[in-house]
Amino acid sequence: MPSNTRRKRGSAATRRRLYSPDEQYRQGKALREKCPRDSHAQWKAPHDRRETVALVLAAAKGRLPDLLPLRHGRMVRSPFTFYRGAALTMAADLATTPTSGIRVQCCGDAHLCNFGGFATPERRVIFSINDLDETLPAPWEWDLKRLAASVVHPCVVGTHDVGRVGECFYLVMEFVDGCSLRTLIGQAARLRLGSGHHHGRGLTAAGVSMAAA
Numbered sequence: 001m002p003s004n005t006r007r008k009r010g011s012a013a014t015r016r017r018l019y020s021p022d023e024q025y026r027q028g029k030a031l032r033e034k035c036p037r038d039s040h041a042q043w044k045a046p047h048d049r050r051e052t053v054a055l056v057l058a059a060a061k062g063r064l065p066d067l068l069p070l071r072h073g074r075m076v077r078s079p080f081t082f083y084r085g086a087a088l089t090m091a092a093d094l095a096t097t098p099t100s101g102i103r104v105q106c107c108g109d110a111h112l113c114n115f116g117g118f119a120t121p122e123r124r125v126i127f128s129i130n131d132l133d134e135t136l137p138a139p140w141e142w143d144l145k146r147l148a149a150s151v152v153h154p155c156v157v158g159t160h161d162v163g164r165v166g167e168c169f170y171l172v173m174e175f176v177d178g179c180s181l182r183t184l185i186g187q188a189a190r191l192r193l194g195s196g197h198h199h200g201r202g203l204t205a206a207g208v209s210m211a212a213a
Contacts, residue, residue: 031100059088099139108134110143111150
């Protein structure tokens with residue numbers, strides 16, 4: 001490459017404008033007006049939506065054929081395991097949703113199980129994504145929506161709505177069919193741990209005795 005071409009490209013890069021924090025804030029507010037939060041509240045399937053199984057099979061292209069039965073067998077175990085293996089299916093649905101216009105290098109599979117704690121070379125512990133095998137350029141909202149949709153766990157109760165009417169605050173949560181805590185404690189087996197239990201295993205601990213009332 002001629003040296004004068006390199007100089008021209010370098011000078012163009014140095015002339016690129018850097019926005020101040022206040023300018024970036026105003027730009028972000030303008031994008032929020034273009035794509036308000038309320039616009040994400042509804043989703044409607046398009047009339048030409050591709051069939052789900054067809055998308056799963058399309059995602060199998062280029063993968064090791066011998067491992068596909070294992071992959072599909074894991075996906076059919078539960079809605080969540082299907083969700084974990086259906087990044088392409090969700091991306092196809094999100095492609096019709098509103099975006100602010102900011103595109104990033106998305107993880108593509110940013111569900112909660114793909115996050116964890118890691119040590120950096122500087123010996124710091126960070127909480128970050130650990131799986132980037134579905135990465136692609138896409139709107140940043142896609143990763144956030146996939147992460148929010150992944151918060152499904154037997155110990156997590158979903159919240160459908162929260163708000164205020166006059167002086168009354170309300171919270172609409174998922175209904176979990178089951179017994180009360182009092183009933184559960186009453187049905188639980190009595191747990192008795194004495195010092196002999198620990199001493200017999202080479203441990204020293206104060207005696208503990210727990211029993212339901």
